[in-house]
Amino acid sequence: MFQTFGPEDFLSSRCIWVNGPVIVGAGPSGLAVGAGLKNQGVPFIILERANCIASLWQKKTYNRLKLHLPKKFCQLPNFPFPEDFPEYPTKFQFISYLESYAKHFDINPHFNETVQSAKYDETFGLWRVKTISTGGPNAIGVEYICRWLVVATGENAEKVAPEFEGLQDFGGHVTHACDYKSGQSYSGERVLVVGCGNSGMEVSLDLCNHNANPSMVVRSSVHVLPREVFGKSTFELAVSMMKWLPLWLVDKIMLILAHLILGNTEKYGLKRPCMGPLELKNTAGKTPVLDIGALDKIRSGEIKIVPGIKKFSRGRVELVNGQTLEVDSVILATGYRSNVPSWLKDDELFSEEGIPKKPFPNGWKGKSGVYAVGFTRRGLSGASSDAICVAHDIAKCWKEETKHKKTSMDPRHRRCISHF
Numbered sequence: 179m180f181q182t183f184g185p186e187d188f189l190s191s192r193c194i195w196v197n198g199p200v201i202v203g204a205g206p207s208g209l210a211v212g213a214g215l216k217n218q219g220v221p222f223i224i225l226e227r228a229n230c231i232a233s234l235w236q237k238k239t240y241n242r243l244k245l246h247l248p249k250k251f252c253q254l255p256n257f258p259f260p261e262d263f264p265e266y267p268t269k270f271q272f273i274s275y276l277e278s279y280a281k282h283f284d285i286n287p288h289f290n291e292t293v294q295s296a297k298y299d300e301t302f303g304l305w306r307v308k309t310i311s312t313g314g315p316n317a318i319g320v321e322y323i324c325r326w327l328v329v330a331t332g333e334n335a336e337k338v339a340p341e342f343e344g345l346q347d348f349g350g351h352v353t354h355a356c357d358y359k360s361g362q363s364y365s366g367e368r369v370l371v372v373g374c375g376n377s378g379m380e381v382s383l384d385l386c387n388h389n390a391n392p393s394m395v396v397r398s399s400v401h402v403l404p405r406e407v408f409g410k411s412t413f414e415l416a417v418s419m420m421k422w423l424p425l426w427l428v429d430k431i432m433l434i435l436a437h438l439i440l441g442n443t444e445k446y447g448l449k450r451p452c453m454g455p456l457e458l459k460n461t462a463g464k465t466p467v468l469d470i471g472a473l474d475k476i477r478s479g480e481i482k483i484v485p486g487i488k489k490f491s492r493g494r495v496e497l498v499n500g501q502t503l504e505v506d507s508v509i510l511a512t513g514y515r516s517n518v519p520s521w522l523k524d525d526e527l528f529s530e531e532g533i534p535k536k537p538f539p540n541g542w543k544g545k546s547g548v549y550a551v552g553f554t555r556r557g558l559s560g561a562s563s564d565a566i567c568v569a570h571d572i573a574k575c576w577k578e579e580t581k582h583k584k585t586s587m588d589p590r591h592r593r594c595i596s597h598f
């Protein structure tokens with residue numbers, strides 16, 4: 179059962195009433211909702227565990243990263259990219275755009291505040307959001323009370339680092355792709371890159387460009403598509419075709435084009451999944467690789483493809499086919515996961531994996547004033563689409579309830595101390 183709370187809880191010095199929604203996360207999704215609310219005159223606060231906006235982009239990505247979808251699919255609502263941005267902006271350009279976005283809409287998140295729990299109190303019809311400060315020497319807890327809660331913590335909130343037998347005895351440097359900046363410090367090393375998603379492919383490519391020797395683990399299968407087909411973005415082409423053709427047919431066409439342009443990638447050890455690339459993205463959330471040069475390095479043998487890992491030992495890895503490799507370092511490009519189940523007390527909107535149960539475009543709204551933004555498995559364009567719906571819906575309710583409150587003084591509003 180939900181724990182209830184009385185007036186004494188609201189009166190505690192760490193309890194803050196928010197007149198409007200609390201948004202959790204100051205990434206592109208949280209900023210886009212904030213911008214939409216600003217435009218409609220709705221007050222809100224954003225709570226962010228890091229000390230900056232867009233921490234995924236600022237702190238957990240490598241230097242050579244560029245957006246791999248054309249810019250028109252990556253800009254947030256109501257504020258276009260600068261005209262001089264290239265078709266595929268660099269991560270530094272994207273971060274600078276997000277900084278301008280926050281400035282333009284005058285969005286000022288509360289930094290270094292990690293949300294530890296959020297619970298709905300049915301008696302009062304309010305959300306109770308507890309945070310812990312992460313910046314200073316002392317951990318200070320604050321509790322926010324609000325009518326609406328926007329979950330914008332992302333599909334990539336925590337790294338996935340699987341356990342491997344013997345890894346503790348390996349002795350070399352082991353890191354996750356989220357801590358990899360460049361291949362410079364790996365020059366001359368034999369590096370095992372575990373995972374062949376976009377991170378594994380691009381880290382392997384970057385390692386080659388810094389004279390390291392990567393071996394990339396492909397334990398199952400992967401769809402590799404060219405980033406462009408005859409000079410036009412593959413993604414854009416797929417989006418255009420989806421307007422007229424069923425998904426399975428677009429997938430078939432994608433695979434024929436990929437075969438024409440890239441050849442048979444299976445002969446390099448890159449087995450293709452049975453399901454088509456878009457269907458797999460939609461059903462399992464597995465993003466196809468959009469190739470920006472790794473495939474050439476695989477063809478030339480500069481990136482070696484190896485099968486799954488059996489176990490590690492000192493300076494070595496044993497693979498499932500019995501082969502043993504000597505390696506100096508390991509980079510886990512094994513992906514990310516949502517952290518929503520660790521803090522949101524909800525069994526309606528989100529699944530156990532921390533993504534909305536209802537598929538796109540119906541996963542943005544829950545009961546009791548909870549919303550999800552940026553969990554559509556559709557990257558930045560999905561985040562924008564959610565953000566527009568959420569900001570509009572909250573503004574509508576906020577205006578109605580604020581008007582109503584002025585006349586009726588709902589008891590739940592009277593019980594709280596307003597700090598805003």
Ligand SMILES: Cc1cc2nc3c(=O)[nH]c(=O)nc-3n(C[C@H](O)[C@H](O)[C@H](O)COP(=O)(O)OP(=O)(O)OC[C@H]3O[C@@H](n4cnc5c(N)ncnc54)[C@H](O)[C@@H]3O)c2cc1C
Nearest residue numbers: 203205206207227233234245246292293331332552557558
């Ligand atoms: C390497 C990489 C490249 C990508 N490239 C593209 C691309 O080119 N195009 C595209 O469309 N998509 C891309 N994506 C997908 C990416 O998820 C989106 O671009 C975008 O960052 C999603 O925004 P978001 O705000 O939903 O999540 P995030 O950017 O992850 O932001 C969530 C924020 O919530 C904060 N947070 C998490 N938990 C808490 C908590 N408990 N309390 C307080 N704050 C919390 C985090 O610190 C973070 O700042 C890429 C992803 C990765 C990992």
Ligand SMILES: NC(=O)C1=CN([C@@H]2O[C@H](COP(=O)(O)OP(=O)(O)OC[C@H]3O[C@@H](n4cnc5c(N)ncnc54)[C@H](OP(=O)(O)O)[C@@H]3O)[C@@H](O)[C@H]2O)C=CC1
Nearest residue numbers: 244245246340373374375376377378397398465511512513
């Ligand atoms: N330029 C860009 O825009 C970039 C975008 N991204 C995006 O970021 C998101 C995350 O991508 P990414 O970090 O690549 O994560 P992904 O989840 O896409 O890929 C994880 C990879 O790790 C493998 N893996 C997981 N566990 C193990 C294990 N125990 N042993 C061996 N292999 C394992 C998976 O294999 P299996 O399939 O068998 O489970 C898969 O190949 C994606 O949406 C991606 O598109 C990432 C980098 C660059």
Ligand SMILES: O=C(O)C(=O)Cc1c[nH]c2ccccc12
Nearest residue numbers: 247413459465466555556557558
């Ligand atoms: O790069 C990512 O993580 C994305 O989610 C972008 C994206 C959304 N839909 C896609 C379909 C194919 C390739 C990339 C994406």
